[in-house]
Amino acid sequence: MLSYRHAFHAGNHADVLKHLVVIDLLRYLTQKPAPLMVIDTHAGAGRYNLAGREAQKLREYQEGIGRVWQAKDAPVVVTEYLAAVRELNPSGELKQYPGSPWLARQFLRPNDPLRLFELHGNEARALAQTFKNAGRAIRVVKGDGLTLLKSLLPPPERRALTLIDPSYETRRDYSAVIATLKDALKRFATGTYVLWYPQLVCLESRQLPERLKRLPADWLHVSLSVRAPTADGVGMYGSGMFILNPPWTTADALRQSLPWLARQLAQDEQAAWTLEVSTIDGGAKIAPTEPPSRRAVAQNTPWRTRSRQP
Numbered sequence: 356m357l358s359y360r361h362a363f364h365a366g367n368h369a370d371v372l373k374h375l376v377v378i379d380l381l382r383y384l385t386q387k388p389a390p391l392m393v394i395d396t397h398a399g400a401g402r403y404n405l406a407g408r409e410a411q412k413l414r415e416y417q418e419g420i421g422r423v424w425q426a427k428d429a430p431v432v433v434t435e436y437l438a439a440v441r442e443l444n445p446s447g448e449l450k451q452y453p454g455s456p457w458l459a460r461q462f463l464r465p466n467d468p469l470r471l472f473e474l475h476g477n478e479a480r481a482l483a484q485t486f487k488n489a490g491r492a493i494r495v496v497k498g499d500g501l502t503l504l505k506s507l508l509p510p511p512e513r514r515a516l517t518l519i520d521p522s523y524e525t526r527r528d529y530s531a532v533i534a535t536l537k538d539a540l541k542r543f544a545t546g547t548y549v550l551w552y553p554q555l556v557c558l559e560s561r562q563l564p565e566r567l568k569r570l571p572a573d574w575l576h577v578s579l580s581v582r583a584p585t586a587d588g589v590g591m592y593g594s595g596m597f598i599l600n601p602p603w604t605t606a607d608a609l610r611q612s613l614p615w616l617a618r619q620l621a622q623d624e625q626a627a628w629t630l631e632v633s634t635i636d637g638g639a640k641i642a643p644t645e646p647p648s649r650r651a652v653a654q655n656t657p658w659r660t661r662s663r664q665p
């Protein structure tokens with residue numbers, strides 16, 4: 356029984372990181388004229404009313420999009436993200452927040468298929484309603500996105516971006532995403548896959564990035580902690596995105612944005628970010644040259660990557 360509803364969390368710090376990464380990927384991948392399939396395995400409702408009862412209950416958006424919405428000095432990736440959120444808020448007042456399907460649609464060309472999966476009945480109905488007259492390139496399917504992803508790979512277009520954004524309501528989700536990505540890479544090794552995960556104190560969450568790094572593909576891992584974990588271990592203190600087969604430009608774009616973003620979203624002096632990349636060379640993954648770095652925002656040390664080009 357699923358109880359997670361994204362409307363309670365829409366626009367929070369994790370959505371900011373997730374959506375600006377997704378926008379960067381979409382912008383890069385739609386530069387080539389060849390069609391691109393976009394798959395969202397955990398689509399949610401598509402868009403969210405920030406004045407609604409759910410968003411108002413916790414007001415998480417105030418610590419996320421609310422902190423960057425009016426920024427005048429944002430780095431380029433953040434500016435593109437803010438422009439996409441503004442499309443939904445033409446009056447200039449932040450009232451609506453776009454979910455990943457809504458953002459994807461803004462970037463797709465008429466011949467780019469968008470496939471949206473959502474398991475929760477109410478969310479799937481809201482999603483279908485949101486995209487009711489959106490045309491044949493967009494399909495909403497109520498079902499398990501992790502299982503149904505198989506049916507789309509390899510895509511006829513031979514180019515695809517897949518977003519996997521589970522709610523991690525059960526600990527099984529952590530193993531399920533690894534199994535899904537392994538299978539997806541076998542079916543379609545050259546696709547770009549991007550997985551979101553929460554930073555929680557539980558072992559499954561802490562171990563997930565290291566497990567993902569063992570997958571047979573180039574990868575980019577970005578994380579943003581907005582505060583220290585609480586003493587009782589309750590709650591999400593940050594989030595991360597793990598990209599398989601990332602565009603080569605994404606690391607630079609994020610490197611230029613993360614220090615600024617971390618300063619804006621920091622809830623205490625433990626706020627920090629990491630950026631790591633690794634490439635495959637002749638079939639063997641190059642070992643990272645340095646241990647992972649966690650840089651406190653206050654240290655003013657802009658970034659560290661773990662990258663070695665073949």
Ligand SMILES: C[S@@+](CC[C@H](N)C(=O)[O-])C[C@H]1O[C@@H](n2cnc3c(N)ncnc32)[C@H](O)[C@@H]1O
Binds near residue numbers: 360395400498
């Ligand atoms: C974090 S929310 C998605 C938010 C959305 N991707 C966005 O960025 O706007 C996760 C969604 O996945 C749905 N969900 C959970 N398990 C699922 C599954 N196996 N397949 C498809 N959807 C699932 C939940 O109902 C929830 O709406």
